[in-house]
Amino acid sequence: MAEKKIMLGNEAIARGAYEAGVKVSAAYPGTPSTEISENIVKYKEIYAEWSPNEKVAMEVAIGASISGVRAMASMKHVGVNVASDPLFTVSYIGANGGLVLVAADDPGLYSSQNEQDTRCVARAALVPVLEPSDSQEAKDFVKFAFEISEQYDTPVIVRTTTRLSHSQSPVILEERIEVEDKPYERNIRKNVMMPGNAIGRHIHVENRMNQLEVDGCTFPINKVEYNDTKIGFITAGIEYHYIKEVCPDASVLKLGIVNPLPRKLIEEFASKVDTLYIFEELEPVIEEQVKSWGIKAIGKEIFTRQGEYSANLLRKAVLKQDLDLTPQAQVPARPPILCPGCPHRSVFSVLKKLKIHAAGDIGCYTLGAVAPLDVIDTTVCMGASISTLHGMEKAKGKEYIKNWVAVIGDSTFMHTGINSLMNMVYNNGTGTVVILDNSITAMTGHQDNASTGKTLQGEVANAIDIATLCKAINIKNVIEIDAFDLVGLERILKEEVAKDEISVIITKSPCVLIKGIKFPNVCKPISGKCKKCGMCLKPGCPALTKNEDGTIAIDEMMCNGCGLCKQLCKFDAIDCIERGKN
Template identity: 60%
Template sequence: MSERILMLGNEAIARGAYEAGVTVTVAYPGTPSTEITENVAKYDEIYAEWAPNEKVALEVGIGSSIAGARTLVCMKHVGVNVAADPLFTVAYSGVNGGLVLVVADDPGMHSSQNEQDTKFFARAAHIPLLEPSSSMEAKEFVKKAFELSEAFDTPVIVRLTTRISHSQGIISLMDRQEMPLKNYEKDFQKYVMMPAMARKRHTIVEDRMNRLEVEASNLGINEVEYKNKKIGVITSGIPYQYVKDAVPEASVLKLGILHPLPKDLILEFCKNVEEVYVVEELEPIIEEQIKSWGINVKGKELFTKQGEYSANLIKKVIGKENVETRGPLPLPARPPVMCPGCPHRGVYYVLQKLKIHATGDIGCYTLGALPPLQGIDTCICMGASVSMVHGVEKARGKEFVKNWVGVIGDSTFVHSGITGLVNTVYNQGISTVLILDNRTTGMTGHQDHPGTGKTLKGEPTHTLDFELLCKSVGIKHVRSVDPFNLKEVESVIKEEVNREEPSVIIACAPCELLDKKTKRILSNINQDECKTCGICMKIGCPAIQKKQGVIQVNDALCNGCGLCIEVCAFDVINREKDSVVNY
């Protein structure tokens, strides 16, 4: 009997890759998908790496697949935007070793800038998509995806959502199936997508999808359960769990494959029930396809397109019950803030002090947009800050942009900021870019990247030198500053934004959460001399609090970075020598 244990959905995906005989795994970290690759890296049988971005990750995966290896590529939903270029074309070229792309969508935008639905990508790219509804299915669907990939010569997408990725379920552990590398044979008609070859491959793709549609009803990953035939529910993924809880008496068709839809199975189910509901989070992709077949189903006219669903929501709509919809008791506001001791805080304080606008980017430093720092004006996507500040200049002129900077983190700069910098130099821009280098990929949980000097497996490797890189693309003025030295930061920013040439400022200090060895001497406010002016509150440090009109340092939060000491205009904050924190 196989061992049964609890696993997160992301852990189960990693286990499924191991059991499927995967040879190579490539990813770019992004919540809620990050833990997949971190767990894959624990299996010595699988080579795993972090790529600089999702496009590179998929391209590495395609090369691995063509070379004959079963290959897993992982990312979050917005990462598919970055990887879309190779994704659409590998659907034409097909695979050699199985190629599976795991994408974690984020309904509710718990850690994302939009709620896009990966099912759209599957339909547009003509790639089959599977969606598990539990940890056990996550593991098994990965294995099924590799079988389909090789049987139909296609990449396959496995779609997760935050609740599947980050909730636990019982899975059964099985042995690894060793998969020898498939033979590689040079075939330019298959793998070189010039127009003449691509036209032929397009017809092959259409034929493949037609065959998959027939096969979809017999894959063994869709489940039909007939109970009360007055109500039938078609659903998939985590909403299936809510449906079972909300309307246990209903007949249910749980779809395991969402593209192509198992048409025969759906038509048969709809004939056998009186009223059909389609319960799917985000976009009505399943619903609209079923309606296009002439089937009357109920869906988004009753359910929202926004956010996550719940058992209560489904019970209210389908169960026709007077469900209590009052929200939970209000809790104290807890806005997201940068950690005490964060090296980014001082930079934003200076930007606000100088009244400088900033195009921002994706990462921990995005939190600098919030009061009291309010240090950035925009946040669109990875790498956008560098290109956007250049766009500001071209729209409003050189004098206008001297009051702007682009702000980007180290991992994000490697991800997609470098090309924007090249563009600025090439098109004779003069904008200033701040690279906030905290030596890690902070927001997603401290993953390594080319600037940290370590691989995913923890092996030492070449460390990307940002200063040399910036100079190599044509930036003559590259300055490095200590973000905790506010006078230095202010002086350098003033100087660089007023240049008639592009410049880069690198504010380098490791993420506070990475340093567990340094002894920190806490800050202390001399209450007898404090003027309660509130300047120290403007740095937005959670450790500095005002209670009953008195400003004080919370020793439980302070880590002794000393930023408050620098900003105090009356020198009433000092080091409390008797208070030492060991991290």
């Protein structure tokens, strides 16, 4: 009897790659896709790596595919933007060994800066897209994607969402298929995309997509359920389960392939139902194409383009149920905050004291935009902080940015920040860049990166030294400092922002949640000395609260003994002692 296991969607995707005979996997961590690679690395038959960014990850997978093996790249939806350059071109090149990109979208913006729909990117790139609805399908669709990739000479996108990636359902496990490596054959017309060759390959791509539109009608990943034909739904992905919960008697066409759409299958289904609804999160990708064929359907007129769908949304829109969605218990709002002992809090405290604005980036440090720190003024995308600062300087001049810095993390600097810094150097820019080096890719769950000295497998690697790298691109002012050295950091910031040169300040202190990091000390208030001034509360450390009399209380279980509050107290009313001692 086949083994069955409860799996996260991401875990099932990793299992699908293993069973499909994948040999190379590359990714950059990003919620909600991160756990794919963290599970793939458990299968020793697959070479798996954290690449410095998604473009590189895509190119690694492309190289492996060209050489003749099955390869996969994984990333979140905004990572697809970074990888779009090679993605759009490999659509023309196609695949030798199967080539699959797993793209995890984030309807509802649980951990992202936008709510884009990867299906729109795929339509522009002329790449087929499969969309599973549960963990079993996540595994099976990955395997099927590799078959399609090799049969139709194409990269294939498997699209997931946060709900699918992080929900669990049963999965039947199967054995790995050891796929024989395909021979590499030198083919300049196919693999070298200069204009003359690309013209011919574009014709191939159009023919391929036309064929997939026809063949997709018989793909086993599509599911047609004829029940009560008064109401019919066309849907894909996790939304299928909401329909089955709310309208179990309705007829449903659940699409497994969502680009290109299987036209004849859709037309046949639409002809057999009285009222047709198209139920899809985010953009009306299916709806617009179906309506363009002259098929009457109801979609975004009643379903929103924003956020994550739910069973209650369906009840309200289709069944017209007047639902009381007010929570029974009023839970106090908990704004996102930096952890107790986070080195970013220390740096931001100094920036706020000096009234310095910060162009921000993607990472935990984005939380510096909210109260009580309030120092991050901009956040666009990975690596944008440095370029944003440079743009300000070129627009308004050197004096304008002398109360500005760019802040960026170590992993994000490796991702795309280094390109922005090179641009500052090349174009004779000025400005101060603060690299918040906490020795890990913290926000997505502590993945290693090019500067940490470890690979995805945990093996010792050549660590890129950030300071040496900055000096190598001809930056003269490169300073490393402990993130908790408030006096030194204040002095250095004042000195460097005043210069008409590029300065890089690297604040070094590990993330407090890194496994193995020990905190021998704990901060304790001395109530008799407390003047109730509140200076220690300004950085917003969650370990500190006020007593009823206005003095300070410190939660020993939360405190990591970083000493920031002690440094801020002018009355020596906080002590740092060895944990466990009075």
